[in-house]
Amino acid sequence: MILYKNLRIFPTFHDSLDFSSEIRNYFYQHPPDLIAVEFPENLKFLILQGIDRLPKISVVLYYDEYLDTQLYIPITPADSLVEALRLGEEYAIPVEFIDIFIKNYQPAIVPLPDPYVLHYIPYSKFYDLLCENLQLKEKAQIFLRKYQHSQNHQENPDHSNHPIHPSNHKEPSSFEIPGEEDEKWLHSAEELDSLRNFYMASRLAELMKLNPNSTILVVVGMNHWENIRVLLEHQITDSEITAFEPEIEAQLMNVRNSDIPKLFSNIPNILFQFEIHRQQQKSEWDDLNNFSKIRQNHLIRKLLNKFDILEGIQDILSRSLDRYANEYKERISFQKLKILTQYARNLAIIDNQIIPDLFNTVLAAKSIINDDFAWIVYEECIDYPFSEDFSDLPSLHFSESGIVLNGKRFSIRRNIPVRLKSIKLPLQPKLKENYQGEWKKEWMKGRYQLVSHIPEDIFEEQYFQHIRNRSLSLLRDKYVKIHKFSSTLMDGIDFRKTIRNWPFKHEIYVREEVPIQGSVDSVVVIFDYDNETYKKYPYRMMWYAEHDHESDLGFYSTYPGVNLVGPGISRIELGGVVSFYPPRGVPNIWSRRFQKQYPFVHSTDELLLLSALLFAQKKFITYVAPSKPRQFFYQMAEKLNLSIIFLPLNRFNPVSLRALRHLHILAGKNKRNLAYKYINKRKY
Known part of the structure; x- marks a missing residue:
């Protein structure tokens, strides 16, 4: 905050939550008598109407014929000007709009530092550093010299290039504002900024005269105050200025x-x-009068904590993690989350920012986790429960090329341009139903002709083969014999035992790899045990191979047709699955007739293992699960001259297991041609 006589000036960035927090904290500590903001007077009614709608977000929209563009003034909690006006409205403090209405305004977008640093340095230090970096005070002196130079040429004002030309008044500091049809509208952004500075300085000088004993809080853009200050210091604005409130067709839109x-x-x-x-801060602040003075001082320090955007992003990620775990039954590790936040931070640094924006947050989620998690993060990020799609006000109809208004298409731009990054996300689009119930209707048509998604078939067979190869690799290690070296190296030196014994015995040991008789037949993978009382996976299915390169599958899962991701396309979650390869026409293991023959089977996971043993054509059965099967099944396998190879589930890549566990079922072969549009490409 900057002091100038009875003014308390806050130069700010537009659309910045950090500056909104700064203004709130100052306001609560030093309530002003009057608030002046950098908004044009002729839009006052609409802007205040938009503030009354908050927290619903709206914009004041008007047309600039010189730019052939619809310009908008955002009415959002993030804007410091809006926050100042909102505080004035809430606490019945008079507000003044001190800016001039201009057209054809196309200022350059100046790269600015991330205001998040206000959490670590005081506002005064931040402003001094910014003035030094942007040379605001030096530019203000140049601006003053230009004005003084133009005053020396008042005898021939028509040849002046300055947008503010002397009026018929004799006072050297009396100015005339360009009219609605004046060609001066076509001046450069620099000259229009000069016009704005003169006008705002004049309005502030007027307010200071009318309210000499009042504290006036002034909220303006960062680039304006130093220019306004030199005008006030040199008393250039102590004159009459032409009233300028042109009529304009503007509207408030939802x-x-x-x-x-x-x-x-x-x-x-x-x-x-x-x-x-x-809202919480305001409620607690309004209750302060109920406490003693000592208690009030303690609570004030507590209440003046600033809203932290970084904590807000962490809260979004935390909710996304819980939602992802609930929907996909997979927990993202703390290590992955740490890498994600570091990557998002690095993306922000590339943009010369401290806090990642929406694009960088979603891109980090996609790059480090997957598209499904990125979509959840995106949906959590854009969730603003206060917004209304159907309102008492007309709503903007936005498209990639602009907005549609009264049947016409217009480009759109903020009245004071700020840098907006493209929101085109690097994600496969999530298609939606054309009408409610469309996808369910397609599912019901083909619910008796269920087929698989071919890319997932290919992955499944490859992964089952990977499990078989891994099982054989484990077997080879078990079938290795270690001998003391005598005359032959056999299958190579066993370095582990040799190094262990060399210091004491000076002996070399060699390996003998005993050939494995047989190969791996069926593979059973248990992701989760089903509860017989409350069946988490109530659906049972046999899925027979369509050709010789596929395996017969038996699995228990969630119901297909419940979680629809497209027309006739359903996502299911497997609890467990058995793969018979090569396919062999296994009978339906889920039928009551089959299960009655084996009353010793206690659960669905045991039924999968039993079927693998009963219909095995090769010696080894691989069982992947969180824990080993009952000893009974090892004894049964031995009687059948088979062997069970147990592999703990946590030894496998969780990303690949997730891809194996979450499958899609299509209601008819005709859905295969369009399924790729609705099913995200997997990371395996």
């Missing part, structure tokens, strides 16, 4: 939840969290 990321730089859910923080 912003739908899906369009918030297209218009604002902040993550929508961060805005929601800030709004909750703001």
Whole structure:
């Protein structure tokens, strides 16, 4: 905050939550008598109407014929100007709009530091560093010299290039504002900024005269204050200025939840969290009068904590992790989450920022985890529960090329441009139903002709073969004999035992790999044990091979047709699966007739292992599960001249296991041609 006579000035960045927090904290500590903001007077009614709608987000929209563009002023909790006005409305403090309405305004977007540093350095230090970096004070002196130079040429004002030309008044500091039809509208952004600086300085000088004993809180853009200051110091604005309130066709419009990321730089859910923080802070502050003075001082320090955007992003990721674990039954490790946050931070640093934006957050989730998790993160990020798609106000209809208004298409831009990164996400689009119940209707048509998704078939067979190879590798290690070296190296030196014994015995040991008789037949994979009281996986199915390169499958899973991801396309979650390869026409192991023959089987996972033993054509059966099967099945395998190879489930890559566990079932072969549009490409 900057002091100037009875002014308390806050130069800020537009669309910044950190500056909104700064203004709130200052306001609560030093309530002003009057608030002045950098908004044009002729839009005051609509802007205040939009503030009354908060936390619903809206924009003031008007047309600039020189730019052939619809310009909008955002009314959002993130904007510091809006926050100042909102505080004034809540605490019945008068507000003044001190900016001038301009057109054809196309300022360059200046790279600015991330205001998140305000959590670590005081505002005054931040402002001094910014002034030094952007040379704001030096530019203000140049601006003053240009004005003084133009005053020396008042005798011939028509040849002046300055947008503010002397009026018929004799006072050297009296100015005339360009009219609605004036060609001065076509001046450069620099000249229009000069016009704005003069006008705001004049309005502030007027307010200071009318309110000499009042504290005035002034909230303006960062680039304006130093120029306004030199004008006030040199008393250039102590004159009459021409009233300028042109009529303009503007309207207040509602912003739908899906369009918030297209218009604002902040993550929508961060805005929601800030709004909750703001409401709690206001409620607690208003209750301070109920406490003693000592207690009040303690609570004030506690209440003035700033909203932390980084904590907000961490909260989004935490909710995304829980939702992902609930939907996909897979926990993302702390190590993966740490890598994700580091990657998001690095992406932000590339953009010269501290805090990752929506794009970088989602990109990090996709790159480190997968598309499914990235979609969950994106949906959590854009969730703004206060928004309304259907409102008492007309809503913007946004498209990639702009907006549609009254049947016409317009480009759209913020009135004060800010840098908005493209929201085109590197994710496969999530298609939606054309009408409610469309996907269910397609499923019901083909629910008796269920088929698999071919890319998943290929992956399944490859992964089952990987399990077989891994089983044989484990067997080879068990079938190795170690001998003391005598005359031949046999299958090579066993370095482990040789090194262990060399210091004491000076002996060399060699390996003899005994050939394995037989190969791996069926593979049983148990992801989760089913509870017989409450069946988590109630669906049972035999899936027979369509050709010789596929295996026959038996599995228990969640019900198909419940979780639909496309028209007639359902995602299921396996509890356990058995693969018979080569295919052999196994009878339906889920039939009551089959199960009645084996009353000693206690659960579905044991039934899968039993079927693998009964219909085995080769010596070894691989059993992958969280724990070993009952000893009974080892004895049964021995009687059948078979051998069970147990592999703990946690020895396998969780990403690959997830891909194996979550399959898609299609309601008819005709769905295979379009399934790729609805099923995300897997990371295996």
